[in-house]
Amino acid sequence: MLDGVEVAKHSSRKSCWIVxxxxxxxxxxxxxxHPGGSTILLKQAGADASTEYAKYHSPExxxxxxxxxxxxxxxxxxxxxxxTPKGLDRGExxxxxxxxxxxxxxxxxxxxxxxxxxxAAKATLPNKSWIYASSSANSGQSLQGNLDDWSxxxxxPRVLRNVETVEVGTRILGNSSPLPFYCSPMGxxxxxxADGEIEMxxxxxxxxxxxxxxxxxxxxxxxxxxxxxxxxxxxxxNASASKLMFQLYIPTDRQRAxxxxxxVKKAGFHSLWITVDTPVLGKRxxxxxxxxxxxxxxxxxxxxxxxxxxxxxxxxxxxxxxxSPKIGGRPPPGQLSARTTWEDLAWIRREWDRPIVLxxxxxxxxxxxxxxxxxxxxxxxxxxxxxxxxxxxxxxxLLEIRAxxxxxxxxxxxxxxxxLRDGADVLKALCLGAKAVGVGRPFLYAxxxxxxxxxxxxxxVLSEELTTAMRLLGITSLDQVRPEMVNAQRLLxxxxxxxxxxxxxxxxxxxxxxxxxxxxxxxxxxIARLSQRISKSNGAVEGILAAAVAYTLAVxxxxxLLKHGGPKPLRWxxxxxxxxxxxxxxxxxxxxxxxxxSSGLCHNTNRYEAALIPKGQNCSLPxxxxxxxxxxxxxxxxxxxFHEVKDRKHSRDAHNNYGNGYQTGxxxxxxxxxxxxxxxxxxYQTGxxxDRERYQSGNGVDRENLLDTxxxxxxxxxxxxxxxxxxxxxxxxxxxxxxxSILVLENNVFLI
Numbered sequence: 160m161l162d163g164v165e166v167a168k169h170s171s172r173k174s175c176w177i178v179x180x181x182x183x184x185x186x187x188x189x190x191x192x193h194p195g196g197s198t199i200l201l202k203q204a205g206a207d208a209s210t211e212y213a214k215y216h217s218p219e220x221x222x223x224x225x226x227x228x229x230x231x232x233x234x235x236x237x238x239x240x241x242x243t244p245k246g247l248d249r250g251e252x253x254x255x256x257x258x259x260x261x262x263x264x265x266x267x268x269x270x271x272x273x274x275x276x277x278x279a280a281k282a283t284l285p286n287k288s289w290i291y292a293s294s295s296a297n298s299g300q301s302l303q304g305n306l307d308d309w310s311x312x313x314x315x316p317r318v319l320r321n322v323e324t325v326e327v328g329t330r331i332l333g334n335s336s337p338l339p340f341y342c343s344p345m346g347x348x349x350x351x352x353a354d355g356e357i358e359m360x361x362x363x364x365x366x367x368x369x370x371x372x373x374x375x376x377x378x379x380x381x382x383x384x385x386x387x388x389x390x391x392x393x394x395x396x397n398a399s400a401s402k403l404m405f406q407l408y409i410p411t412d413r414q415r416a417x418x419x420x421x422x423v424k425k426a427g428f429h430s431l432w433i434t435v436d437t438p439v440l441g442k443r444x445x446x447x448x449x450x451x452x453x454x455x456x457x458x459x460x461x462x463x464x465x466x467x468x469x470x471x472x473x474x475x476x477x478x479x480x481x482x483s484p485k486i487g488g489r490p491p492p493g494q495l496s497a498r499t500t501w502e503d504l505a506w507i508r509r510e511w512d513r514p515i516v517l518x519x520x521x522x523x524x525x526x527x528x529x530x531x532x533x534x535x536x537x538x539x540x541x542x543x544x545x546x547x548x549x550x551x552x553x554x555x556x557l558l559e560i561r562a563x564x565x566x567x568x569x570x571x572x573x574x575x576x577x578x579l580r581d582g583a584d585v586l587k588a589l590c591l592g593a594k595a596v597g598v599g600r601p602f603l604y605a606x607x608x609x610x611x612x613x614x615x616x617x618x619x620v621l622s623e624e625l626t627t628a629m630r631l632l633g634i635t636s637l638d639q640v641r642p643e644m645v646n647a648q649r650l651l652x653x654x655x656x657x658x659x660x661x662x663x664x665x666x667x668x669x670x671x672x673x674x675x676x677x678x679x680x681x682x683x684x685x686i687a688r689l690s691q692r693i694s695k696s697n698g699a700v701e702g703i704l705a706a707a708v709a710y711t712l713a714v715x716x717x718x719x720l721l722k723h724g725g726p727k728p729l730r731w732x733x734x735x736x737x738x739x740x741x742x743x744x745x746x747x748x749x750x751x752x753x754x755x756x757s758s759g760l761c762h763n764t765n766r767y768e769a770a771l772i773p774k775g776q777n778c779s780l781p782x783x784x785x786x787x788x789x790x791x792x793x794x795x796x797x798x799x800x801f802h803e804v805k806d807r808k809h810s811r812d813a814h815n816n817y818g819n820g821y822q823t824g825x826x827x828x829x830x831x832x833x834x835x836x837x838x839x840x841x842x843y844q845t846g847x848x849x850d851r852e853r854y855q856s857g858n859g860v861d862r863e864n865l866l867d868t869x870x871x872x873x874x875x876x877x878x879x880x881x882x883x884x885x886x887x888x889x890x891x892x893x894x895x896x897x898x899x900s901i902l903v904l905e906n907n908v909f910l911i
Contacts, residue, residue, distance in 0.1 A: 161230060163237030170205030170242055172197070176230070177208040178241065179221050183230045205242035267609045267616050273601040274580045276617060280351075280604035287449060288350045292603055294445035295544040301552075302544025305578025308552040311649040312587045317633030325629050326636045327622065331595050332430050332514045332535060332572060334402050337367040338622060339637055340585050342614075343543075343576050343599035344406035344432070346375025351607045357386050359606055362614035364390035364399045371432055371597070374408040374419070384426040402429040406518060408437065409503070411496045420510045431511050432538065436519025438497040441546035504532050516574070521547075521556050522655075523563040529571060530564075536572035536594070543577055543599055551655075553577045557591050558647055558654050568592045582624030586632065590640045591647065671791040672707035675747075679704060696750050703743045707791065710736060737796075744792040 161183045169176035175187045177200065190197045203211060212221070263282040270276050281289055295302035329339045342363055348355025356378040363370035364387060372383055387403050405428040409416050423431065508515065516536035517529050529537045539557055541550035551559075553575035560567055567573065575588050576597030585596045598621065605613035629635065632644060679700055714733060 160232050160234040162234055163240030166233065167205040167240055167242045172201065175200060175204045177203045177206065178233050179212050180209050180218065181233050181235065182221075183233050184221065184224060184228045185230055186224065186228060188225055189228070203244050206244045207238065207241050208244065211244065264608055267613055270605075270613075270616060271620065272581070273598075273617055273620055276601055276604035276608060276613065279608035279613075283608045284351065288607075290445045290449050291347065291350060292600065292607070294443050296441040296546055296550075297444055297548040299444075299544065301541050301547060301550045302578070304549070304555075305541065305544050305552045306580070307578075308554045308650060309578060309581070309584040309587065312554060312584075312591075312645050312647045314583075314587070314628070314632055315644055315646055316631055317644075320633040320635075322630040322633065322635055324635060325626050327625055327629065329595060329637050331369055331402075332404075332516070334369075334429065335400050336369055336402075336595070337400055338618070339589060339594075339625070340579075340582075340596045340598050340621060341368050341404075342370040342602055343597035344371040344373035345599055345603050346373040347377055348603070348606070349377030351603060352610060354610075355606065356383050358611040359602070359614060360386045360403070361390055362602075362606075362611040362618070363387075363401050363403070364394070365611070365615055366618040367400045368618060369402045369404060369429075369595075371404045371406050372428070373406050374434075380405070380423055380426045380428070384428070388427075404428060404430045404432055404516075406432045406434060408434050408494065409496045409499050410494055411498070413506070416496075417506075417510055420507065424511060424513070430514040430516060430535075431507075432516040432518045433507065434518045434542075435499070436521065436540070436542055436546050437495050438499065439495060441542070441548070443545060501528060501532055504534065508533075516572075519546075521551055523556075523559045523567075526560045526564045526567040526571070526573075530567050534571070536574060537567070538574040538576060538597065539593075540576045540597070554588065554591070554647075555650055555654060557588065557593060558650055561592060561642070562654070563657065582621035582626075583628035585621070585625050586628045586640065587645050589637055590642055590645045592642070669708070669711040672704050672711060675791070676701075676704040676708055679751075700747050700750050703747050707740055707743070710740065741792050741796050744789075748789050748792065 166176050166178060166183055168174075169185070169187075172190060173187070174185075175190055176183055176185050178184075186193075186200055190200050193200050199211075200208075264279050270279065277293075280292065284292065327339060328335060328337050330336065331341065342359065345351075348359060352358055356372065356376045360370065360372075360383055372380070376383065384403065387401075391398050405423045407416075407420070407423075410419075420431070504515070514535040516538055517525075517534055518538040519540050519542060520526055520529060520537040521539065521541060526537060539553040539560075541547060541552065544550070557573065557575055560573070572594040573592060574595050574597060575593045576599060579585065579596055579598055580601065588596050601617050601621075602614050605617040607613075609616065629637075634640065634644075679697075714736075717729075
């Protein structure tokens with residue numbers, strides 16, 4: 160038996176013994192692994208933990224401790240010699256709850272969610288730096304949308320799965336990554352931490368995640384890459400899987416842009432992420448207030464302040480990038496080009512033979528263009544809510560691409576960023592087809608409050624949340640994610656959808672002649688049975704209606720099947736046909752007009768019809784044909800007009816590089832560019848058959864859902880038409896039988 164005096168001596172991290180149900184356990188090796196945290200065990204060190212243990216565990220759980228933990232029974236006569244359960248000693252308390260000099264910043268270990276670093280950063284940073292890090296465009300709705308939309312997608316967990324071992328690794332632009340999230344680019348880190356980019360780079364290497372460095376960094380590209388290489392060398396054979404990527408702002412001077420790209424390439428950055436959502440800087444409202452206040456404080460109105468002159472700052476290791484385009488809410492002259500177009504990718508590709516990603520794509524049309532121009536990836540982003548007022552969140556754009564440009568998910572690596580504050584949310588984006596998720600502000604806040612160690616802590620928090628979410632969702636690796644694992648219906652309800660006017664017009668065009676044909680055919684069938692003849696005017700109306708039904712059915716199917724209405728010659732042909740049918744329906748309206756039309760109301764074709772069909776009935780039955788002829792005339796006119804307006808808009812949009820998504824541009828140059836990049840694209844795209852199969856499976860689900868929807872719509876429409884025609888046929892048969900009964904009574908003969 161063990162003496163209580165001896166047990167009480169083992170009351171520290173170095174040697175921790177506890178008593179549970181009269182047995183002594185050495186839990187020293189288990190302290191750092193305790194699910195509830197090491198503090199719980201250390202409070203019970205050298206003491207009887209039976210009471211506290213019983214609050215949370217069943218008696219047999221203690222048997223799961225590492226082998227050899229049980230040291231034996233406690234001598235019951237020495238129980239009073241045990242320690243009283245208590246807190247840590249003074250030194251360890253200080254270690255666990257250390258604060259900054261002003262007493263406002265909690266110890267880094269007390270940050271247990273990514274959002275916890277924000278308060279710590281706010282307490283640490285000067286006001287101007289805090290405004291820069293946290294500000295957003297206009298009234299902040301884009302930023303708020305980023306934060307909110309993650310919670311509007313929910314999981315659909317599966318249970319009773321073996322999830323003991325989980326693998327969170329993936330591949331990003333052809334390189335392995337231990338994590339499906341990366342560090343987003345953030346400029347002016349020197350305003351956040353004295354060694355901002357240096358500390359961030361060290362943390363990137365330590366955690367193994369990939370990192371994206373900004374054009375607006377306060378350290379040079381060479382300094383950043385030297386830090387990266389030094390950290391890798393320090394790790395020796397345990398090299399990190401992390402890769403450094405570069406985010407490019409294209410300046411107005413192309414030669415400056417070329418020189419910067421060449422420097423980045425020489426430094427050894429892995430890929431180039433071109434920011435495409437900053438032709439101008441968005442209105443950073445808080446920055447504007449700050450700038451105005453500073454001007455006011457020194458007695459100057461804001462309009463009297465001249466923009467800072469653009470100048471190179473020579474520092475150790477080479478020339479630093481230009482002044483950040485973000486501090487103060489306005490960019491220095493020449494920093495951002497408002498003339499950059501899709502054609503500029505050609506000269507960029509001549510300078511850069513590594514992967515290219517377009518950062519800032521916010522609609523399906525531009526995703527299609529990205530595929531067309533042969534880049535390797537796109538980043539769905541609204542610049543952290545700092546550019547366009549009420550811009551869509553990355554998740555919203557991802558859903559739009561799934562619906563209207565699903566081919567992009569199989570041909571590009573699609574990344575998302577903006578508003579992520581929980582590692583579990585990374586899984587939502589992956590289920591919807593994203594390759595990885597960028598994390599920005601949480602890492603920036605962690606850097607501000609705690610330096611590189613804070614960033615590492617934040618990565619650990621997100622990674623743990625991701626791993627837990629995978630287990631609870633019922634998967635063990637990222638190649639198992641599927642769209643059906645999440646419910647994005649709330650976002651889908653608000654997602655942009657293309658113009659449906661032409662399809663709706665076609666549906667009504669189809670229904671109008673179908674009903675007219677049903678009504679008129681019912682009348683003609685009776686006339687044919689009774690008189691054995693049909694007038695030329697009746698035959699003409701019947702033929703026009705039948706042709707209109709066939710034409711509108713064919714065009715309606717083409718409208719659903721062809722993208723963007725089909726090629727222009729076909730659209731012109733359809734417009735001509737609409738005009739012709741407009742004339743044809745004018746003729747139908749003329750022939751079926753009341754009191755005068757040869758096939759119209761109250762007009763009896765011959766004496767047999769006059770004898771067999773009472774005048775009141777003959778006047779009431781054809782009304783539908785006349786009215787619907789007028790309606791059909793109007794519908795065909797609107798459709799023809801719609802084609803003309805749409806073609807004009809299409810031409811204008813193509814000139815402005817947007818619209819349906821395909822520029823005319825320089826076809827030869829683009830073809831040469833694509834040919835030259837074909838092997839490049841194949842080499843740098845995922846190359847992972849499982850990933851491509853996953854994407855295709857996801858897209859297949861969407862296509863199947865679309866086909867199911869169209870099938871259901873067709874079935875419902877068919878049932879409605881069948882019911883309508885059945886009603887009219889039943890009504891017509893009742894009228895016919897009534898007419899026949901009247902004639903039988905009057906003439907005492909059966910006609911049929």
